[in-house]
Amino acid sequence: MPASERPETIDAPDAVDAPLARLGWTPFFEAQLEGFSSSIPDFSAAAQPTRVTAVHRNTLRVIGVDVDLTIPHAFEATVGDWLMLDPQTKTACARLERSSLIKRKAAGRITYTQSIAANIDTVFVVSSCNADFNVARLERYVALAFEADTTPVIILTKADLSDDPDGYVAQAQTISDRVAVLALDVRNTDPSDALAPWVQLGQTIAFLGSSGVGKSTLVNALSGQIKAATQGIRDDDAKGRHTTTHRELHQLPNGCAVLDTPGMRELQLTDAASGIKDVFADLIEIAAQCKFSDCAHQSEPKCAIKAGIADGSVDPARVERWQKLQDEDAHNSEAASQTVAHRKARDKSLGKTIKGLQKGNRKK
Ligand SMILES: Nc1nc2c(ncn2[C@@H]2O[C@H](COP(=O)(O)OP(=O)(O)OP(=O)(O)O)[C@@H](O)[C@H]2O)c(=O)[nH]1
Ligand SMILES: [Mg+2]
Ligand SMILES: [Zn+2]
Known part of the structure; x- marks a missing residue:
């Protein structure tokens, strides 16, 4: 990998609170704290930064220094967001500006944009040296990562299962000269050294790719322990079994935050x-x-x-x-x-109807 493709600077962890840096807190977020108390109504001076590590149907899991809580949804927060938590009410009172936002067209008939993750530094686009490999799909993921203001890196897993991993690497290298490509055998080799340029204290990395390519296996290998379940793929077509079912941000022992995501069935781009x-x-x-x-x-x-x-x-x-x-x-x-636009118009006309009804009621 040419030196130019390595991240040039890592935000100095000693410039910010060390325990928070281990959650991905950087000077970019620190700088936003000044002036908050005066500019945001309902802002508690005692509010403390917490990071959204998982989004559930009705709640968010947030982790901060000595904080690990389940709180109600707020500010359309997605995984990776930083929320200021009011310790009294145990609710969020502000969402910090994002350094990056990964979004896609949500799967399904109605077209709307789905946020996948916020504040990600590096996106590891994962595919494997088998039937999953597809240049068109990789290009989509790389476009998504570029659009989100993150650094994409292509990881080709299961190099041990291929007679010609270099051939896959060469194909992936044709996608962009701005993207590093690595082939890994995660079963037999610790990937920590190969990924060290990106997997650093204070950094946040995300694994994206189809089901069964080995995203959770990589998360586990980097953490040195089982953080996420993994499962074998189907023999006939090398497709995965959708083992990971929700996005979750984990902490690695070296203080890098890592997001494991469920395999995507289809990735459609929007606003990209x-x-x-x-x-x-x-x-x-x-x-x-x-x-x-x-x-x-x-x-x-x-x-x-x-x-x-x-x-x-x-x-x-x-x-x-x-x-x-x-x-x-x-x-x-x-x-x-x-x-x-349709939703806004519908909400507006619904609002008018409700106001009309209220007026009618008052007249009665
Ligand atoms: N031979 C080989 N198998 C691997 C490698 N990496 C992962 N696997 C296997 O691939 C299978 C799928 O791995 P997972 O980590 O569950 O895949 P995933 O991308 O997290 O899949 P989803 O959670 O469904 O999105 C498991 O049986 C892993 O052991 C590798 O480098 N070589
Ligand atoms: Mg998984
Ligand atoms: Zn032309």
Whole structure:
């Protein structure tokens, strides 16, 4: 891995409260505390920072210094968020600004955006050297991570099961020259050294990928103990059994926070235009040479992308995947904003109806 791909600076843990640093607290959050008490109504001066480690149907689990509580939902918090906890009421009185937010189109018919995690520094995009491996899927995850302002790293597990792990690595390396790619045999080798550049005190890392690729196995290997259940995959198609069922933030002995997530069945992007641009930066650079600035690279004259395909310097399959992701993202972003607009309009008209009823009642 080139040195340039390693994280340059790790927030100095001694600049902030050490026990909080072990939960991922950095100067970015510390700086937000000043001025809170005056600017936020209902803010308790005794409020203390706590991190959301799990989101349940009706509650959040928050952990802080000498705090481990279940509290009601607040501020649309997601896993990884920092909430200021009022020790008296045991409720959240503020959510800190996020350093990053990973979101996707929620699975299902109605289009809305689902937050997956906040305040993640590094996203380990996990796939395995078997039938799960798929460049198009990896590109999606990498776009998601770029869009969220995190650093993506591709991890290819089960190197022990492949005759040619280097072949998988080479394919994954074609995705982006900004993304480090590692092949690991997590069964027989401790991954701590290979992942050490990212797995540091005060950092927060997240494992994302399909079911059965070995995310929880990695979490357990890094912690040196069983934090999460793991289970064998199906023999016929190498698919996992959805062993992890909810997102949970764990603490590693070295003070790195690590998020284990359930395998995603499908990952649809929404509002990810800039993340997609980051992944396909090479094609965007070439497309800048097309005669027309809005060239669709189909039948336009003097199209640099088509010229690249013709001379073999551009992979037509990659162009197709780029266009497909762009279209999907545009479609989902539009549909999601319509859903929000529809909800707002519905809430407004419902509000009017209620007000009308209240008026009617008062007249009676
Ligand atoms: N041979 C081999 N098996 C591995 C490796 N990493 C994980 N496994 C196995 O893969 C299976 C699935 O691993 P899990 O860690 O449960 O996978 P997961 O990604 O957490 O799956 P979900 O929780 O369903 O999303 C388990 O049987 C692991 O022992 C590896 O590097 N080599
Ligand atoms: Mg798991
Ligand atoms: Zn073109």
